[in-house]
Amino acid sequence: MKPQWWHSLVAYQIYPRSFCDSNGDGIGDIKGIISKLDYLKDLGIDILWLSPVYDSPNDDNGYDIRNYYTIQEEYGTMEDMEHLIHELNQRNMFLIMDIVANHTSDEHPFFVASRQNITNPYRDFYIWRKGENGNPPSSIESVFKGSAWEYDTLTDEYYLHLFSKKQPDVNWHNPKVREMFYDIIRFWIDKGVSGFRFDVIDLIGKDIDSNILSNGPLLHTYIKEMVQTSFQGKELFTVGEAHGTNVSLGSKYSDPKENELSMIFQFEHVALDQNGVDKWDLRTPKLTEFKTIFKRWQEGLYGKGWNSLFWNNHDQPRVISRFGDEHNAYASGSCLALLLYLQHGTPFIYQGEELGMLGIRFDSIEDYNDIETHQFYSEARSKGIDHTAIMKSIYAKSRDNSRTPMQWNTDIHAGFTTGTPWLPVHPNYIHCNVASELQKDHDGEQTLLRFYKELIALRKKEPTLTYGAYHELFPESETLYVYFRSIDFSIDTLKNPKETKIFLIICNVSSEKTELPILLYKTIQGYTPKLHNLKLHMPKAILHSHLEPYESMCIQLSHNEKEKLISLKI
């Protein structure tokens, strides 16, 4: 794999509304972000992804964009943005912006024009169809529940909105629409950003009349055209959000030869706690299901494309509450981080994850902000489902779980704001916050923040952790997650002997003490791990053949141990 400037870097997602409020209006802002750049640099972060900060009526908290060329007032000004980019440059950090190419706000001037009459030059910027005998044109549903078609009395036609009705879908088959997005991309490249995260990119090639939403026939043609027309030959860092995808598409998107994107976000592993297609329908996943998915992606993209690695984002519930153990937050949080972020790909850490922030439970539906949560609640109520049952799903899956304010210190509202926060702070901020983690670290106690720093530093120091192939061991175990990374010289172009190391990752992904297979124990006995989440309470070298709940480590072995490890595979 030809090295790229971003291959060994680590990304961090900021949800600006919830990160840091600089002026006491209860809403996070750009100045607030700037004030925390040293914190992020110290954590080891290189690339910042900002969820949208453009002008928006905020029906979907900024994913409904009215104007890409101005900054939402509550977040600051274009000067603040320029200042942020400057401050990032000073620290050798990079910014990527969110591009929501599937839709705009219904208050975008082009949609306002599009609605006026059917001969309007902007009519075909959006997707309008006639109804069928007073019914919507088809039965397509919005991701946020209900019909994806909204009737508009002005012209007696329906427009498509795969998300909220204030997010009309644009028509990518219209070259003028594509040009509109290419202009936006050029504008932001000229401002100095280093790349983009493309919202629901798999939907832009949709063919609505054939009921094809994801992966439409022209999707990759459009992505290639976008890259060629708007990237100006620059090597950008780009990631496309693709819910409906698979390994072979993932490899196509991210294969450098295809000239499309650096990587995509795939969602198979975070869909494991849902039954079928409905995210609110809960189930409990098994460890082997995660392993099967990760292995498929790790092996499928190796030497061809590139993976993204994430547990959290602004749509996903907090990982410790979801797949770990809230009562053992440090150990389970560090275990989950270790098992994923030492795989092949680019880690994306979501704000607060490095503190072990947990999911939220509000008593009343009124306390929730997220539009998806509200629409699910009303729909479920109208079907007669009782409040308690609905709230169970909301506690597990609401997007507000990850949107409560970042926890900075023990001041009121966790130091996020001096005013009233737009969404309440998680009550656990008293012990779970940046200042307390730093203090504990200073006092020699183990903290998740320290663990994330060590994990990131190790990853960045060792090329094997960037380029090495993934070899899974003991795939059938429901408690142990074991794999090793080593460079496969037949596939990889790296030929530096310094890089011939092997890293073995062993995680007990369970709340029970677990015995190691004897041959594995014999291989690692006496080694001192490079990274070990319970090291403060254990002897330095490995002297026990069992692991404590969620105990996890990364061990560096010499290259000639590879055969031994491979023999453990059987």
Ligand code: TEU
């Ligand atoms: O998300 C795409 C998407 O499909 C999500 O709505 C996802 O299925 C759901 O949130 C899971 O709970 C992107 C953005 O990340 C999301 O915040 C936006 O609401 C959505 O697109 C529309 O722009």
Ligand code: CA
């Ligand atoms: Ca503010």
